Amino acid sequence: MKKGRIKVMLGNEACVEAALLAGCRFYGGYPITPATEILEIMSRRLPLVDGLCLQMEDEIAAMVAVVGASWGGTKAMTATSGPGFCLMQEAIGLAVAVEAPCVIVNVQRGGPASGQSTSTAQGDFYQARYGSNGDYSLIVLCPSTAQEMFDHTIKAFNISERFRIPVIILSDEVVGHIREKVFIPDADQLTFVERKKPTVPMEDFVIFKPEENGVPLMPTFNTGYKSPVISQAKSQSGNRGNAKEAAENIHRLVSKIEDHMDEFAEVQVYGDEKAETAFVTFGSVCRAARSAVDMGRDKGLALRSVEVKTVWPFPDDLVRRALAGAKRIVVAEMNLGMLQREIERVIRQPEIKIELFSKIGGIYPQPQEFLRFLEEKR
Amino acid sequence: MKDAEKIEIDRRYCKGCMLCKYICPSDVFEPGQTRSDLDYLMPRVANLENCRVCGLCEMHCPDMCMTVIAKKKRKEKK
Amino acid sequence: MNPLGEKYLRKDFLPFLFCPGCGDGMIVQAFLQAVDDLGCVDDLALTAGIGCSAWIGVYMHVDILKVLHGRAIPAAIGIKATNPSRKVVTFTGDGDCLAIGGNHLLHAARRNIDMTVVMVNNQIYAMTGGQVAPSTVVGSKTQTTPYGNIEKQLDGCKVAIAAGATMVSRWSTAQPKQLTRAFKKALNHKGFSFIEIMSQCPVQTGRYLLGSSSPQFNFQWLKDHCVKEEDPSKWAEIEAQGKIPVGDFLQIEQPEFMEEVARMNQRVKEAQAKGGDR
Numbered sequence: 235m236k237k238g239r240i241k242v243m244l245g246n247e248a249c250v251e252a253a254l255l256a257g258c259r260f261y262g263g264y265p266i267t268p269a270t271e272i273l274e275i276m277s278r279r280l281p282l283v284d285g286l287c288l289q290m291e292d293e294i295a296a297m298v299a300v301v302g303a304s305w306g307g308t309k310a311m312t313a314t315s316g317p318g319f320c321l322m323q324e325a326i327g328l329a330v331a332v333e334a335p336c337v338i339v340n341v342q343r344g345g346p347a348s349g350q351s352t353s354t355a356q357g358d359f360y361q362a363r364y365g366s367n368g369d370y371s372l373i374v375l376c377p378s379t380a381q382e383m384f385d386h387t388i389k390a391f392n393i394s395e396r397f398r399i400p401v402i403i404l405s406d407e408v409v410g411h412i413r414e415k416v417f418i419p420d421a422d423q424l425t426f427v428e429r430k431k432p433t434v435p436m437e438d439f440v441i442f443k444p445e446e447n448g449v450p451l452m453p454t455f456n457t458g459y460k461s462p463v464i465s466q467a468k469s470q471s472g473n474r475g476n477a478k479e480a481a482e483n484i485h486r487l488v489s490k491i492e493d494h495m496d497e498f499a500e501v502q503v504y505g506d507e508k509a510e511t512a513f514v515t516f517g518s519v520c521r522a523a524r525s526a527v528d529m530g531r532d533k534g535l536a537l538r539s540v541e542v543k544t545v546w547p548f549p550d551d552l553v554r555r556a557l558a559g560a561k562r563i564v565v566a567e568m569n570l571g572m573l574q575r576e577i578e579r580v581i582r583q584p585e586i587k588i589e590l591f592s593k594i595g596g597i598y599p600q601p602q603e604f605l606r607f608l609e610e611k612r
Numbered sequence: 613m614k615d616a617e618k619i620e621i622d623r624r625y626c627k628g629c630m631l632c633k634y635i636c637p638s639d640v641f642e643p644g645q646t647r648s649d650l651d652y653l654m655p656r657v658a659n660l661e662n663c664r665v666c667g668l669c670e671m672h673c674p675d676m677c678m679t680v681i682a683k684k685k686r687k688e689k690k
Numbered sequence: 691m692n693p694l695g696e697k698y699l700r701k702d703f704l705p706f707l708f709c710p711g712c713g714d715g716m717i718v719q720a721f722l723q724a725v726d727d728l729g730c731v732d733d734l735a736l737t738a739g740i741g742c743s744a745w746i747g748v749y750m751h752v753d754i755l756k757v758l759h760g761r762a763i764p765a766a767i768g769i770k771a772t773n774p775s776r777k778v779v780t781f782t783g784d785g786d787c788l789a790i791g792g793n794h795l796l797h798a799a800r801r802n803i804d805m806t807v808v809m810v811n812n813q814i815y816a817m818t819g820g821q822v823a824p825s826t827v828v829g830s831k832t833q834t835t836p837y838g839n840i841e842k843q844l845d846g847c848k849v850a851i852a853a854g855a856t857m858v859s860r861w862s863t864a865q866p867k868q869l870t871r872a873f874k875k876a877l878n879h880k881g882f883s884f885i886e887i888m889s890q891c892p893v894q895t896g897r898y899l900l901g902s903s904s905p906q907f908n909f910q911w912l913k914d915h916c917v918k919e920e921d922p923s924k925w926a927e928i929e930a931q932g933k934i935p936v937g938d939f940l941q942i943e944q945p946e947f948m949e950e951v952a953r954m955n956q957r958v959k960e961a962q963a964k965g966g967d968r
Contacts, residue, residue, distance in 0.1 A: 464754075
């Protein structure tokens with residue numbers, strides 16, 4: 235039984251609570267519904283721990299400042315919603331290219347463009363993975379409760395420091411704005427990961443030469459390493475690379491994450507693990523799916539709900555295992571079919587059609603609708 | 613006013629822009645026939661005896677190739 | 691390699707990628723001279739964006755974060771914020787700073803953050819082959835204004851002054867001594883300092899706009915066209931002659947952003963300790 239306290243809080247608030255515990259001391263942000271609370275609460279809490287919360291002039295500045303703060307030696311984060319997330323894409327690619335640990339929260343809302351600022355949606359599923367230019371990989375976590383918002387934020391900082399990557403927390407308006415119980419463990423009950431720094435003299439240090447696990451050591455600026463950190467495709471020395479060096483570096487940026495998925499990938503199964511009918515969901519829709527499973531059980535239906543907690547890199551093996559034995563698979567999401575495509579790719583069984591329960595426009599799906607879908611689309 | 617012992621032009625980086633010749637007030641340089649490692653025609657120190665070690669060539673070289681070395685005085689001037 | 695270069699350049703990245711006769715290499719030297727005179731190399735943290743001038747800092751053996759086009763200033767803010775004792779200098783260009791990066795210049799100046807922005811102005815987008823820039827003279831036939839530029843020029847120094855910069859200077863690569871002096875002044879100035887440097891670009895500006903790609907011609911052009919005039923009331927007259935006023939235009943003391951942050955944090959923590967809120 236962990237020691238800690240219970241507090242009722244907004245999902246967005248739980249994110250700040252976790253970030254501060256994890257050691258985040260720089261926040262660069264911009265107001266945008268439904269993520270604004272994260273910026274506002276940070277502006278109140280960071281000065282009390284000698285941190286800095288800066289409302290920047292736009293989301294691009296916010297994300298670039300976060301990358302600067304990361305190389306400056308501090309754990310840093312930002313939060314936004316769809317429109318701001320679009321603006322941040324180039325800078326997210328920058329964080330990948332210069333291997334800067336940082337955390338970005340996208341509290342999804344209706345799109346496209348300005349969309350529906352106060353309504354929930356899940357349309358940024360692919361953008362979170364492929365929004366920036368070129369070849370790269372990163373990690374995306376999907377909380378469905380205020381508790382998970384807390385837990386995933388701790389995890390996000392840890393894996394961003396471990397892998398030296400930007401980690402995206404793909405939340406949505408429901409999770410951001412729900413107010414519910416969160417258990418906050420005491421700090422000594424949690425594990426925090428810090429980036430590994432070089433100890434050898436500068437002359438013996440090659441800035442982008444990886445350790446065994448594919449991740450180079452990261453010197454903080456002004457600690458005697460005189461690091462050349464450029465956004466161009468590079469060689470291990472930090473200079474622009476030739477074709478072979480650039481390709482090798484890109485391969486490493488991808489494999490340093492994708493070769494170690496066992497360290498962070500997570501899929502949960504709720505309900506009857508052997509049920510022939512399975513829902514597959516991510517983010518806030520997991521909540522309704524669970525209620526649908528419970529409702530179904532009361533009616534004598536065997537149902538299972540597969541919840542993808544780390545959607546990128548997509549956990550193919552874990553998902554296959556979670557869906558083993560399922561004869562009917564219904565993907566429920568608040569977009570026009572994105573997780574569905576991944577499930578189709580992963581479950582290549584011709585006798586099983588991957589069905590889509592899609593609900594867009596901003597109204598959250600009710601548990602009854604899941605059961606009605608099963609009935610009507612038999 | 614000093615005399616120059618030597619003017620070194622680093623052939624690894626010279627790009628033959630000839631700004632050294634342009635800025636020199638003492639007519640020390642002339643276009644040369646040797647190519648630098650970057651394949652540009654380098655300037656030539658034609659009149660070292662004219663050099664007053666003003667340092668303008670060193671200060672203005674866009675590739676930081678020029679080093680002007682003054683002659684050491686044998687006796688200390690009082 | 692001259693002694694200053696031996697001491698401060700990042701040798702394994704040489705030679706400079708700059709064209710023969712380019713002003714950027716002269717700026718490397720003038721800046722390193724200032725750093726050497728002040729002995730502050732270990733405190734430096736540089737940022738840069740994209741463009742020819744963005745490479746100036748890469749050749750110096752110091753910490754540098756070279757980011758995206760136009761975004762060097764927010765990167766500098768992130769670095770400064772995490773350790774205010776750093777001397778943060780951003781090397782940017784007329785396109786990087788006044789076009790795509792314009793918004794960031796306004797707000798960094800407005801905040802009076804203790805950092806230095808060095809905007810190297812060659813009046814064109816040189817790295818990408820000679821397109822029009824916000825600083826390009828009206829009438830110029832560039833790669834994207836083949837019939838003549840019809841847009842008015844933006845004056846970076848005027849923008850910086852209006853936005854709240856507390857030190858503003860403009861010099862040229864034809865005045866390396868004044869440039870070094872301005873760099874030293876900026877490195878010691880507590881607040882946002884903006885230094886614009888008119889710099890020769892023989893291969894783009896020279897070739898397409900001035901009629902000659904000779905380094906000597908382009909260098910002389912700067913000598914002929916940059917006129918020292920620190921009285922703003924006389925600028926219009928100089929500009930009407932097609933010349934460029936240079937000099938140390940402004941230096942004032944105003945509350946500096948990171949100091950104000952520290953003061954605020956202290957006040958808030960004290961109030962909280964007493965059980966209050968603000």
